[in-house]
Amino acid sequence: MSHVIGPGSRIGLMGGGQLGRMFILAARSMGYRVDVFVPEEDSPAGQLADREIPRDYLDEEAVREFARGVDVVTLEFENIPLQAMTWAAEHCEVRPRGDILHTTQNRAREKEFLAAHGFPLPAWAHVVTADDLAAAAARIGYPAILKTASFGYDGKGQRQLKSPYDLRSFDPSGGPFVLEAKVPFVMELSVIVARGLDGQTVCYPVCENIHRDHILDTTIVPARVSSEVSERATALAKDIAEKIGLVGVMAVEMFLLDDGTLLINELAPRPHNSGHFSIDACVTSQFEQQLRAVCGLPLGSPELLRPCAMANLLGDVWAGGEPDWAAAAAFGDVKIHLYGKAEPRPGRKMGHLTAFGTTPDEALARVVAAREALVSGRRK
16 A cells, blocks of 8 residues: 555645635544645635645746645645646646646536547537637527636636527637537536545435525535436446546536436536535545545545535625524534635625435425524624
8 A cells, every 4th residue: 555645644735715624624634734835825725724835826936846845736626727737746646637637627628528438418519719609509509608618617707698699799808618508407416426546436425406696505415316317427427537537526517407317517626515515414525535535545435424405605694794603503403614714705605504304305494594594693
């Protein structure tokens, strides 16, 4: 087991957001040290790290020095410049590999990879020019969604095209883009899959995700779907992880159609918002699983202990004053997680709640009630 990076080792984390913060909590509980490389100071992850290096991702010497001081580098979001990961890989292990990052941080490359391996996708086209867009829209039809190929998340860089009239305002300077058919889905699902250095692959229970204004609002686990749908979703996620050569954790987002068809929406090669339930509700959290995978340890059990639901806390919750934390804490089976962000802007993910129930429906009702209590009793 010479490939194992054991407790006491130092892990380098690229990115300083809440995903990194939760990763560090898992790493510390298993005796690891974590250094964070992030462009700003006092980041959510940096607040808990052994060291926070506030330097630009394209500062070559800073990246190389960072990598020389750790045993392995991993990431907490996929929009890290590939060049930074390439520099780091010259000095230590980088997991997941840079080529996986290269594929998944661009929607066109990601869809080309998925299509090449026969995975089911909505109709789509690569768009650079106005002529490309007109031809793609004529083939795909309306409504359709135009998305920037890179750097879009939580609905950013997207707009709906309802008719040929909407093509008139197209600005190619923000591209390249992908155009996707707007899918008449009945449910959005995700599967968190982990794959170890030895190829061992495990999946968490299928998540049912409800979005509001393109941002994840609530996640229900297990998803309220048939066992046959769950098995197919899990099989797809495992197959994608193996085909892409993942070492780490990845979220596979899917659309479920009325006839039971599953279509792949997006991949995220790191822990995911919809997997936060695993901190409280599973034998092994997605963050501990990422740690195990990138350090070459055997993966932990992803078993769900109880049905649960997660609700995001956006900055909007603070709009009328400080939330009533005591009111949420009064729900004895609700867990409160906050991310250490100082400024609660509208739409910004500030934390989440997790609740439990004897059924997924009961858990969902519980977490929604706890979030409503935060608002209804807050101090003005």
